Amino acid sequence: RSLETTLIKPYPILAQFTQHLELLTHPEHRFKDNMESLKNLLKAAPRDDESILNLFKEITSDVYDDKRAGLGDYNAAFAKKGRDEWIQYCGKNGEKLVKMDMKTFQEMIGAIMAKHKVSSGTSKMKLKEFSIWLADFDMGNNPNSQYIELPGQYTGLTKPTPETHIKVAGVDPDDSVMGSLRKPKRSKIRGTDVDDYSFLV
Numbered sequence: 001r002s003l004e005t006t007l008i009k010p011y012p013i014l015a016q017f018t019q020h021l022e023l024l025t026h027p028e029h030r031f032k033d034n035m036e037s038l039k040n041l042l043k044a045a046p047r048d049d050e051s052i053l054n055l056f057k058e059i060t061s062d063v064y065d066d067k068r069a070g071l072g073d074y075n076a077a078f079a080k081k082g083r084d085e086w087i088q089y090c091g092k093n094g095e096k097l098v099k100m101d102m103k104t105f106q107e108m109i110g111a112i113m114a115k116h117k118v119s120s121g122t123s124k125m126k127l128k129e130f131s132i133w134l135a136d137f138d139m140g141n142n143p144n145s146q147y148i149e150l151p152g153q154y155t156g157l158t159k160p161t162p163e164t165h166i167k168v169a170g171v172d173p174d175d176s177v178m179g180s181l182r183k184p185k186r187s188k189i190r191g192t193d194v195d196d197y198s199f200l201v
Helices: 002-008 012-022 027-043 049-063 073-090 102-114
Strands: 123-126 168-171 174-177 185-191 196-200
Touching: 027 049, 027 073, 027 102, 049 073, 073 102
Parallel strands: none
Antiparallel strands: 123 174, 168 185, 174 185, 185 196
């Protein structure tokens, strides 16, 4: 909580940047990860209905909100294609989900995932397929007080001097999608020193 207070709240641009980096994870994988958390809640005895409903809202917002600001086309298409089925299984407000047995839950996951197959192998995808916000990010369009430091500049050995640190100027529009199971993205961040820095997201 203290980290959020000192780093995130004074810099809303950092919160947005972090949220949109998370959107670089394929929605199929975000859905599957959330199902693991949901499965644990449904298996608990007694069930915590409030936690189940809160997670339902988080999943609906993260995976199935195709109107989310700055959302890329790939994420939006996944959300639009699957939202009705998700609501049909769980109920508009999650009321069916809190009563769902494990057999129905597993059938739901199988039915939903069967419609969304992630291609194998390494490929190229445009950054805007996942996040238009990231693709359009330009530090020059933000106030001087709102900036994002390039990761990896704090050693812990000396007093930090943020004013001398390299800031994120923009993000390369092309992503390399790696062929491993999680489909991580190799992205290039452009620094204010005019160099490019590769990161695996």
